[in-house]
Amino acid sequence: MQTKNPLGRTRWAIADGYIPGWSHGPAPEMISHDAICILNTADEEARIELTIYFSDRDPAGPYRVTVPPQRTSHIRFNELKDPEPISPATDFSCLIESSVPIVVQHTRLDSRQAENALISTIAYSEA
């Protein structure tokens, strides 16, 4: 049961992007955030481009991130700065395109109220 081929696909998307507008609780764990978690099981670096789509303006990007071979990377949209930060309390979607197969999971922590709420889903992918 050796891993022969890297697992995953090269094109992914999430449709429900949203950084909650405020937070309760201790930082950094309880800061409201929206994130994509990326697994790269390949033997080479994943060069990844993110494109952010909005409801009322042209897309932003590409945002360039890399995930080293045999590593995971949990990326908070809150922390993307280049080419521009993503405003909180704003609807967006995200297209993820990678140079090698990856697996992408979308997770949000919403601590706008006193107790946190969580969502997570494997993103949509195409071969």
Add this chain to the structure above:
Amino acid sequence: MQTKNPLGRTRWAIADGYIPGWSHGPAPEMISHDAICILNTADEEARIELTIYFSDRDPAGPYRVTVPPQRTSHIRFNELKDPEPISPATDFSCLIESSVPIVVQHTRLDSRQAENALISTIAYSEA
């Protein structure tokens, strides 16, 4: 890594539709809602028809929505009015059919109790 083809599929469905019957907290963020988030990466407008299925009556619809090219749209079921509003506290499902490939994610915010609860999942799709 240019986006050559629009990502997604043209037929989607969610099975667990439900608008919670009451809310706690500040509007509009904390109003209980059930929503579909739609990403259109295509270069043309997505003309979309929603059909709402119930447990005890014939389906309602089509509800017609459009998503401009290269845009996202987060649509609350609470806000659909034509051909008829969807009652809160009622089980439903939703079929989504689009003129171009799209990506659909289903998200609910339930603030019936003092602290909000969230769900989200990529919807079911077919080519």
Add this chain to the structure above:
Amino acid sequence: MQTKNPLGRTRWAIADGYIPGWSHGPAPEMISHDAICILNTADEEARIELTIYFSDRDPAGPYRVTVPPQRTSHIRFNELKDPEPISPATDFSCLIESSVPIVVQHTRLDSRQAENALISTIAYSEA
């Protein structure tokens, strides 16, 4: 964009079945439950068999349910009685086999603490 073919697949499964062992809040909305929501877009009744798998005993079932044509049905595992009820606070999985294509979503409401928590995911399917 007429719906020509029923959407979905005939074999589905959820792996994380669990009825929380206690509840807080008003019935029936806030009673802890684990449920499958089934959409039948076909023009004929869906005859469905559920098989429940456990960690330490042979499977139970089949549990037989039907979903009328063009209808949705949200079924709480809590309410299945024949051939036997499913114990709360017990790990299980569920295989869903249908006579026509359906779409299945798995949702749990957990009100063991004062504020409810929710999960939902489209189930796993095969053609």
Add this chain to the structure above:
Amino acid sequence: MQTKNPLGRTRWAIADGYIPGWSHGPAPEMISHDAICILNTADEEARIELTIYFSDRDPAGPYRVTVPPQRTSHIRFNELKDPEPISPATDFSCLIESSVPIVVQHTRLDSRQAENALISTIAYSEA
């Protein structure tokens, strides 16, 4: 509608692994945990290898688990010890490879705040 073939796939992954760093509420139900729930509908034992990927070090594993024929197993990452425990409050991903087809669902209970939060999603799979 007899189950002829085992349902599922042999290679699965979750990208967002995370054991919350602390808990509130009664044990064992309300202990924060991250888990994979595995359904084996086959007539033979599933021999499964888990590989854990990190952001800043080489992968750990394989962790070997088995699921008997026609059984489910809900495995908390918290409880894996061999070849090494997985640290809480650490980002990870998990590759799951099985000798027979299985279905995998990823669930987390986060009780770091007074009320618990939950996530769940069917994992990503390949044939």
